[in-house]
Amino acid sequence: MPHRSVYLDHAATTPCDARVVDAMLPWLREHFGNPASRGHAWGREAEDAVQRARAQVAALVGAEPSEIVWTSGATESDNLALKGAAHARCAQGRHLVTVKTEHKAVLDTMHALGRQGFEVTSLDVPASGLLDPERLAGALRADTTLVSVMLVNNEIGVVQDIAAIGALCRARGILLHVDAAQASGKVAIDLATLPVDLMSLTAHKSYGPKGIGALYVRRKPRVRLEPQMHGGGHERGLRSGTLATHQCVGMGEAFRIAGEEMHAEVERVRALQRRLLAGLATLGQVDINGDLERRVPHNVNASFAGVDAERLTSALEGIALSTASACASSSGEPSHVLRAIGCSDERAHSSLRLSIGRHTTAQDIDTVLERLQGALAVPGAPPPPHGPARPGPTRHTALSA
Numbered sequence: 001m002p003h004r005s006v007y008l009d010h011a012a013t014t015p016c017d018a019r020v021v022d023a024m025l026p027w028l029r030e031h032f033g034n035p036a037s038r039g040h041a042w043g044r045e046a047e048d049a050v051q052r053a054r055a056q057v058a059a060l061v062g063a064e065p066s067e068i069v070w071t072s073g074a075t076e077s078d079n080l081a082l083k084g085a086a087h088a089r090c091a092q093g094r095h096l097v098t099v100k101t102e103h104k105a106v107l108d109t110m111h112a113l114g115r116q117g118f119e120v121t122s123l124d125v126p127a128s129g130l131l132d133p134e135r136l137a138g139a140l141r142a143d144t145t146l147v148s149v150m151l152v153n154n155e156i157g158v159v160q161d162i163a164a165i166g167a168l169c170r171a172r173g174i175l176l177h178v179d180a181a182q183a184s185g186k187v188a189i190d191l192a193t194l195p196v197d198l199m200s201l202t203a204h205k206s207y208g209p210k211g212i213g214a215l216y217v218r219r220k221p222r223v224r225l226e227p228q229m230h231g232g233g234h235e236r237g238l239r240s241g242t243l244a245t246h247q248c249v250g251m252g253e254a255f256r257i258a259g260e261e262m263h264a265e266v267e268r269v270r271a272l273q274r275r276l277l278a279g280l281a282t283l284g285q286v287d288i289n290g291d292l293e294r295r296v297p298h299n300v301n302a303s304f305a306g307v308d309a310e311r312l313t314s315a316l317e318g319i320a321l322s323t324a325s326a327c328a329s330s331s332g333e334p335s336h337v338l339r340a341i342g343c344s345d346e347r348a349h350s351s352l353r354l355s356i357g358r359h360t361t362a363q364d365i366d367t368v369l370e371r372l373q374g375a376l377a378v379p380g381a382p383p384p385p386h387g388p389a390r391p392g393p394t395r396h397t398a399l400s401a
């Protein structure tokens with residue numbers, strides 16, 4: 001009997017909600033106008049759709065529609081926020097601060113700024129993965145212009161205390177950028193009260209299409225950015241390029257649904273996470289990475305003592321999850337996030353990330369637990385799902401969020 005397939009990799013990407021696809025199609029099929037062509041009906045109806053979607057994105061995070069700049073995703077938003085703010089404020093200082101557990105879209109951008117004459121401080125975190133605001137306060141200097149701290153971590157799911165971090169920055173006139181790619185639809189965000197100046201968002205981690213995201217840019221107090229894409233002056237000159245109406249509509253609909261259903265969905269996911277954690281606890285020595293309280297219920301990052309995660313996943317064919325130990329390159333380096341929270345290389349290489357989503361069922365969780373139990377039955381040598389063991393290289397399932 002073939003194994004049932006289960007998708008537990010929602011932190012890498014989510015399926016596009018059927019309602020989102022339905023909302024997008026007319027803007028591909030019939031209403032093809034350029035939203036910048038305000039001189040005729042085709043353009044104006046596209047512009048109206050883009051503005052409605054902008055308001056839907058803004059509403060989920062408590063922003064004004066005029067504070068939302070469309071981008072291609074969180075990677076571009078991170079680049080625009082960090083390079084844009086660092087360069088716009090370089091007369092005031094060239095010191096930037098971030099955290100070692102950030103996404104590569106932030107860390108690599110910071111690294112690039114480091115090569116352009118900026119000085120970057122990357123803060124350590126304890127085993128919980130949570131940044132201590134006191135540690136941040138100790139790193140801030142007179143020439144610090146920008147701090148970047150993510151809201152929800154993509155590998156271990158912990159939720160940073162952005163309110164406290166933002167208050168520290170605001171008191172010193174330092175901008176705070178927050179990568180919220182993993183947070184939309186999982187935790188409530190209210191930028192009307194949260195002291196955050198720039199926030200990166202993306203559609204495809206929240207049941208919208210890939211290739212569309214947004215950067216929130218605060219207007220009061222006003223944040224100035226150096227544009228990174230020059231051209232037709234779209235998006236108030238901050239990001240030129242013809243807007244993809246269907247993509248904007250898709251992100252708007254995905255964020256509208258997230259706003260309406262988040263509360264019930266989080267409770268459902270929490271029950272599934274409890275089921276998963278209870279099952280994992282019966283499988284031998286399994287340790288959960290990252291703080292157990294301040295986390296989204298969608299993420300479980302578990303280390304299986306003495307087990308090679310790559311071999312474990314190859315015995316779990318048909319189940320989509322990520323090995324937290326692999327990195328996107330083939331270097332075989334352990335995850336920078338697990339390393340930053342103090343995991344040994346061995347522990348990092350024995351870790352799996354399971355991420356629960358909108359369509360996950362209790363049956364899915366039970367299936368994964370059964371398969372894990374079977375695979376762990378022979379320590380260090382999980383049997384293949386079908387037929388005899390095949391020699392050859394281990395399949396490489398890199399963490400791709």
Ligand SMILES: *Cc1c(COP(=O)(O)O)cnc(C)c1O
Nearest residue numbers: 073074075103105154181202401
């Ligand atoms: C997925 C992700 C990104 C990159 O987002 P894209 O929209 O795929 O470019 C950035 N930051 C975090 C925390 C992510 O999880």
